[in-house]
Amino acid sequence: MEDESDRPVALGAVRVLGADVLAPYVLTGQDIPAEERDALELALSALPPVRTPPAAPPAGPAPAWVTAWVTWGLVTAYTRLTPTDAPAAAAALPPGPARCDDTAPRRAAWPADGGRTTAEAAGTGAATREGLQEGWVTWSVRMGQLASLALPGLDGPVHDAARSSPLALARGATRAMLRRDFPTAARIARWLAWLHAEGVPLPLAPAPLTDHIGLHGGGGRTDLDTAIAHRLLSLKPV
Numbered sequence: 001m002e003d004e005s006d007r008p009v010a011l012g013a014v015r016v017l018g019a020d021v022l023a024p025y026v027l028t029g030q031d032i033p034a035e036e037r038d039a040l041e042l043a044l045s046a047l048p049p050v051r052t053p054p055a056a057p058p059a060g061p062a063p064a065w066v067t068a069w070v071t072w073g074l075v076t077a078y079t080r081l082t083p084t085d086a087p088a089a090a091a092a093l094p095p096g097p098a099r100c101d102d103t104a105p106r107r108a109a110w111p112a113d114g115g116r117t118t119a120e121a122a123g124t125g126a127a128t129r130e131g132l133q134e135g136w137v138t139w140s141v142r143m144g145q146l147a148s149l150a151l152p153g154l155d156g157p158v159h160d161a162a163r164s165s166p167l168a169l170a171r172g173a174t175r176a177m178l179r180r181d182f183p184t185a186a187r188i189a190r191w192l193a194w195l196h197a198e199g200v201p202l203p204l205a206p207a208p209l210t211d212h213i214g215l216h217g218g219g220g221r222t223d224l225d226t227a228i229a230h231r232l233l234s235l236k237p238v
Contacts, residue, residue: 014043018070018148019077020224026151027231032081040078049075053094057142059132060095066145068094069158073149080153096157097146098132100139100165139165140172144187147225150194150232162191163200170203177209182218186225189213193229207233 014021021040025032032040053068054060068091075091134142149158162169169191176185192206210229217223 010039011043011046014040015047015067015071015074017074019073019151019154020148020228021074022077022081023151023224023228025081026077026153027228032078037082040074044075049091051092053092056095056097056132058098058134058138062142065094066142068092069146070148072156073146073151073154076154077151093156097142097161098134098139100136100161100168101133102136102165102167136165136168136171137175140168140175140188141184143169143191144172144176144184147187147190150190151228152197152232159194162195163198166192166195166200166202169195173209174204177212180216182213182216183222183225185209186213186218186222186229190225190229190232193232197232 019026021036022032024030049071050064050068053072054064056065072091072094143158143162146158149156150162169188173185173188173192176182176188189206189209192202192204193210195202196206206229210226210233213222214226214230
């Protein structure tokens with residue numbers, strides 16, 4: 001950050017991009033330069049992670065929940081890249097996403113056990129991933145908002161959700177392409193590329209999809225998602 005006036009913007013960008021600010025180092029194995037480590041530490045100290053993440057939507061507020069996951073991805077990726085220099089601010093693991101029911105109406109969202117969430121039935125009063133289901137449209141768009149988690153070395157409930165619903169992600173990417181919503185298509189295609197790198201069978205080929213999105217562009221963030229997806233597609237399945 002050469003200009004001090006740019007510092008607040010740069011620190012905010014770190015928190016918005018999440019683990020993607022570390023993607024070059026995650027994907028290549030290169031060390032993080034000292035000045036970038038300092039910027040990350042400053043961003044995490046200026047805007048620390050929440051101590052108690054909100055419930056997953058539709059039970060809780062979607063923007064705050066997405067932000068909690070993006071922050072978790074940033075802190076986790078940074079910790080794994082610099083195990084001897086852990087960040088000052090730890091990030092609690094947020095609740096996992098609702099399950100996607102591929103047979104449900106496209107935008108459905110409801111408790112899975114007859115009107116009450118699993119936790120509510122147990123008297124805890126909080127919704128859980130096991131007690132909520134969503135249709136594939138809402139679910140796939142929200143997974144797209146968590147695309148910065150689709151990086152090697154990150155794993156958790158969101159990744160388990162992606163592994164369990166490749167059809168919903170394929171549907172979401174196709175719908176976004178038909179709507180010419182290329183930013184959303186790029187985010188969801190990135191999850192498909194991550195699943196491909198994981199060796200998960202997919203209902204569509206992610207490489208031609210990613211190439212097609214790249215021809216249309218859609219802004220800096222879309223270009224970033226597309227570049228990372230291309231990189232993921234070059235990795236051997238594990």
